[in-house]
Amino acid sequence: MDVTFKIRRKNPDVPGLEKPYWQEFVLADVDPTDRVLEMLHRIKWEQDGSLSLRRSCAHGVCGSDAMRINGVNRLACKMLIRDVGEKVQIEPILGMPVIKDLIVDMEPFFDHYKQVMPFFVNDDPAPADGRERLQTQADRELFDDSTKCILCACCTTACPSFWANGHYVGPAAIVQAHRFIFDTRDQAGQERLNILSEPNGVWRCRTIFNCTPACPRDIEVTRAIGEVKLAIRKGRTAGIIQPSEVH
Amino acid sequence: MTSLALTVRETLRYRGAIGQWSWVLHRLTGVGVVLFLALHVIDTSWAVFYPELYVKAIAAYQSPIFTLGEFGLVFAVVYHAFNGLRIILFDYKPELWRHQSQAAVGVLILTLLVLAPVFLGMLSHVIDFYVTEQAIAGDKFMDVVVFSILEQLPFIAGFVGVLAAAIVLAALFSLVKGEGGARGKYPHASPVERFWWSFMRVSGFLILPLVFGHLALMHVVQGVFDITAAQEVAGTLATNGTIGAVPSAVEFVYHRWSYAAGGVFIWRAYDLCLLVLVTLHGFNGLRYVLTDYASFNDFARRTSVALCTVIAAVLLAVGAAALFVPLEKDVIHEAMAATAEIYELRGEEIPAELQAYLSGDQ
Numbered sequence: 307m308d309v310t311f312k313i314r315r316k317n318p319d320v321p322g323l324e325k326p327y328w329q330e331f332v333l334a335d336v337d338p339t340d341r342v343l344e345m346l347h348r349i350k351w352e353q354d355g356s357l358s359l360r361r362s363c364a365h366g367v368c369g370s371d372a373m374r375i376n377g378v379n380r381l382a383c384k385m386l387i388r389d390v391g392e393k394v395q396i397e398p399i400l401g402m403p404v405i406k407d408l409i410v411d412m413e414p415f416f417d418h419y420k421q422v423m424p425f426f427v428n429d430d431p432a433p434a435d436g437r438e439r440l441q442t443q444a445d446r447e448l449f450d451d452s453t454k455c456i457l458c459a460c461c462t463t464a465c466p467s468f469w470a471n472g473h474y475v476g477p478a479a480i481v482q483a484h485r486f487i488f489d490t491r492d493q494a495g496q497e498r499l500n501i502l503s504e505p506n507g508v509w510r511c512r513t514i515f516n517c518t519p520a521c522p523r524d525i526e527v528t529r530a531i532g533e534v535k536l537a538i539r540k541g542r543t544a545g546i547i548q549p550s551e552v553h
Numbered sequence: 554m555t556s557l558a559l560t561v562r563e564t565l566r567y568r569g570a571i572g573q574w575s576w577v578l579h580r581l582t583g584v585g586v587v588l589f590l591a592l593h594v595i596d597t598s599w600a601v602f603y604p605e606l607y608v609k610a611i612a613a614y615q616s617p618i619f620t621l622g623e624f625g626l627v628f629a630v631v632y633h634a635f636n637g638l639r640i641i642l643f644d645y646k647p648e649l650w651r652h653q654s655q656a657a658v659g660v661l662i663l664t665l666l667v668l669a670p671v672f673l674g675m676l677s678h679v680i681d682f683y684v685t686e687q688a689i690a691g692d693k694f695m696d697v698v699v700f701s702i703l704e705q706l707p708f709i710a711g712f713v714g715v716l717a718a719a720i721v722l723a724a725l726f727s728l729v730k731g732e733g734g735a736r737g738k739y740p741h742a743s744p745v746e747r748f749w750w751s752f753m754r755v756s757g758f759l760i761l762p763l764v765f766g767h768l769a770l771m772h773v774v775q776g777v778f779d780i781t782a783a784q785e786v787a788g789t790l791a792t793n794g795t796i797g798a799v800p801s802a803v804e805f806v807y808h809r810w811s812y813a814a815g816g817v818f819i820w821r822a823y824d825l826c827l828l829v830l831v832t833l834h835g836f837n838g839l840r841y842v843l844t845d846y847a848s849f850n851d852f853a854r855r856t857s858v859a860l861c862t863v864i865a866a867v868l869l870a871v872g873a874a875a876l877f878v879p880l881e882k883d884v885i886h887e888a889m890a891a892t893a894e895i896y897e898l899r900g901e902e903i904p905a906e907l908q909a910y911l912s913g914d915q
Contacts, residue, residue, distance in 0.1 A: 377568030400563055464567065466576065470560040471848040509746040510845070513640050515572030515653050532647025538747055548648040 309336040309387060311349060314397035315407045317356065326404065329354075338388035343371055346382060346396070358407040366522060369458030372399050373408050379460040379520040399463035401472060415459050418475045422483035422501055427494035445490045448547050452485040452530050454523040461517035461527045467510045474510040475502065477517040477527050484530040488543055495543050503538045511535070557846040571657045579636050580842055582629035587835035589626050592708060594828065594868045598875035600806040604884040605891035611802040612895045613701035614777045620679055624672060627772060630764060631667055635660045637757045644754065671773055678776035693900035700898060715863050722863065723855035749837050756834045763827045780805045781892075786812070788820065798906040803888035807880055821876050828872040836865035 311331045317323040331349045343364055350357045362368040364383045371382040374397040376390055387394075402410040433439060455478060462468050462476035483502060487495045502508045508531055517527040537546045564577060599607035613619060639656045643649060775787045780802045789812040796804050809820050843857035889910055896903045 374567075377566065400567070464569070466560055466564055466567075466569075466573065467845060469563055470556050470845045473848050503747055504743055505746050506848070507746075509750050512576055512841075513572075513644055514569070514576040515650070516567070516569040518650065519570055526650060528643075528653075529647040529650045532644055532650070535644065535750070536647070539751060548646075550648055 307336055307338075307392060309333050309345065310393050311345065312393070312395045313349075313357070313407070315357070316404050317406055319406075336387055338386065340387045341383055342375060342380075342385040342387065342390060342394065342396075343382035345387065345394075358409050360409055367456060369456030369522075372458040372460045372463070372522075373397065374399055379464045381458060381460070381522040384522050399459055401463045401465075401468050402459075412459065414472055415457075415462060415476070415478070418462075418479040419457065419482060421475065422479045422498055423494055424479075424482045424486065426486065426489070427492055427497075429493065439491045441490055448490075449485050449488040451525055452481045452488075454525050455481050455485070456523060457482075458522060460520040460522055461525075464516040464520035465511075466514055466516065467512055471506070471510065473506045475507050477511075477531060480508055480511075480531045480534055481525060481527055484534055487534060487537060488547060495537075499534070499538050499543075502534055508535050508538065556849050560846065571654050575636055575639070575657045575660065578632060579640070582633040582636075583835070583838050584842060585629045586626065586633060587839050589622075590831060590835050591864060591868060592705075594832070594872045595708070595711070597806070598871045600803050601875045601878050601880065601884065604803045604887040607803055607806070608801060608888045608891035608895060609700075609704055611777065611780055612697075612898070613704040615682070615781070616697050616701040618698065618701060619777075623772065623777065624675065627671060627675065627768060628664070628668060630768060631671075632660070632664045634757075634761050634764065635663050635667075638761070641754045641757060671768075674773040675776060678778045682778040693898065696898060696900075715867065716860060718863050719856050719860035722859040723852060726855055726859070727852060753834060753837060756830045760827070760830050760834060763823070764831065766823075767827060788812075790814075797885075799889065799892070799904065799910055801885065801888040801892050804885045807882075807885060810876070811880055825873065825876050828876070829869065832865050832868050832872070836861045836868075 309332070311333065313329055313331065314326055315323070315329050316326045331353055333345055333348055333352075336345065343361055346357070346359055350359075359371065359373070359382070361371040361383065364371070366381055366384045369381070372379060373382055374380075375382065375385055376395050379399055382396075396408065398404050398408045398410050402412065402414050404410050428439065457478060459478060461481070462478045465474075465477055468474050468476045480502065483498045486492045487498050489495075511528075511531050513528065513532070515528050517531075518525075518529070521527050533546050537543050540546065564573065567573070596607060596610040599610060614623075636657075639653070639660050642656070643653050770787050775783055782800055783805060784796050784800060786796075786805060786808045789808060796808060810818065810824075812818070812820055840858055840861040843861065844854050847853035847857045889907065893903050893907055893911060896907070
């Protein structure tokens with residue numbers, strides 16, 4: 307079947323194309339099971355070599371091909387043509403400067419990420435056997451969901467609070483902080499909670515729930531943010547995370 | 554402004570789920586209610602301080618534009634209240650998030666269910682007003698509309714004054730404080746924002762019964778049309794005495810606020826609770842909305858904060874003053890002359906009782 311792609315483009319190097327504009331491409335012989343990313347490759351290889359996008363692993367693990375597909379943030383490598391239909395609209399993710407076509411400047415996003423200390427902190431000497439610091443399965447379960455984040459920025463750039471205010475730390479950085487805040491072996495939890503209780507920390511979240519369905523890894527993003535808010539409010543991390551209901 | 558324009562445009566374009574639209578509606582209804590609140594607190598204080606202005610303000614509120622506005626207001630309050638409960642639920646029980654979109658639909662259904670009888674009740678007051686002898690003479694209709702708009706000019710002037718004050722305050726603050734903290738590198742934890750986050754939720758919960766009680770008594774049982782016609786005030790007992798032969802809005806307020814049960818002015822206490830909670834909740838909410846879109850610039854952000862603070866302080870001071878000042882019977886006399894003017898404006902006969910009252914007064 308034929309599929310029409312309407313793509314939001316911009317090329318700062320070519321006079322006349324510095325401002326964002328729409329361009330349509332029609333691809334023939336498309337299978338419903340083809341992936342959107344492959345189709346973007348076909349456009350680039352068969353029709354217009356100047357089309358620019360990021361991708362690396364192409365299998366939903368590296369998180370580099372986040373884009374707005376038919377109005378919502380998705381990874382192009384995880385979307386099949388049968389999911390998006392015969393008319394596909396593709397734009398860069400919103401809230402960070404567009405460099406070229408679908409490529410945005412991710413530096414502001416990673417700046418927020420770095421601010422929450424996204425690394426394990428424990429200054430105690432390692433256990434006597436020199437191996438890992440053990441924890442119970444129940445303790446490991448607490449932050450299991452937030453370990454899945456691949457930093458694709460789908461959640462942060464789906465958030466109206468982030469669109470309005472780029473200083474807001476954003477859902478992804480809070481999920482990354484959650485992964486360490488609720489790790490019983492980590493010792494910098496309170497420091498991260500202090501960082502996130504700043505005016506542009508978690509309090510800019512208005513519980514809009516745009517981030518959760520945007521996550522290609524099905525992380526319960528709004529829930530994670532909510533748990534961080536409760537931890538700040540109660541001044542502790544123990545007993546905050548309730549078991550999920552069976553669904 | 555760029556951030557506001559971008560957010561508005563992209564919110565319309567982004568295909569977010571229902572939660573996104575709940576948020577849009579929550580903001581719009583919140584801002585709508587807070588604007589009304591400013592108007593409402595100031596003009597209600599006139600019942601005590603400037604009775605003739607109060608009589609005219611109430612006459613303006615009985616005009617068609619404000620009747621439409623009142624229906625909008627009641628919708629806004631009811632939706633904001635129920636959606637607020639939804640937000641509180643998922644903020645305190647984040648593990649229940651899977652039900653949030655059902656809850657958003659539930660909020661809409663509940664709002665409609667509550668509004669149906671309420672709107673019918675309000676509509677019956679409107680119909681009564683236009684069908685009975687109180688109807689405005691046809692050729693005076695535009696006069697009444699123009700009058701109602703002109704009556705709002707002092708508010709516009711007041712707002713400009715407050716805005717100027719906010720800009721001056723923000724400038725002074727910037728001089729003292731230098732570059733703002735919003736762009737800083739998270740220097741320390743801010744207990745302030747944590748407090749306001751909790752306050753919004755707790756106060757929202759407390760406001761709900763108070764504001765629903767207030768709406769029920771003052772907008773449904775007795776609407777803005779009854780306030781100039783009723784002989785009795787809902788929520789008070791006859792021991793209070795009845796309103797005289799010529800009812801006026803000022804006398805209505807006088808009776809309501811003079812009513813003491815067991816030595817306690819219950820409606821003053823009730824209105825004071827409502828005033829404090831709603832003003833703080835409303836203007837902190839407005840601060841959230843404004844600073845969301847003003848954070849690109851320190852000065853714009855500080856002006857937004859100062860604006861909300863100044864208006865809230867003015868409303869609390871004026872509202873509390875009106876509630877604490879002892880009421881004098883004089884205010885009722887002052888209201889009578891203004892009532893006669895309203896009859897003339899609306900192209901109606903001045904009732905014989907009022908004429909008798911006014912001539913007896915002189």
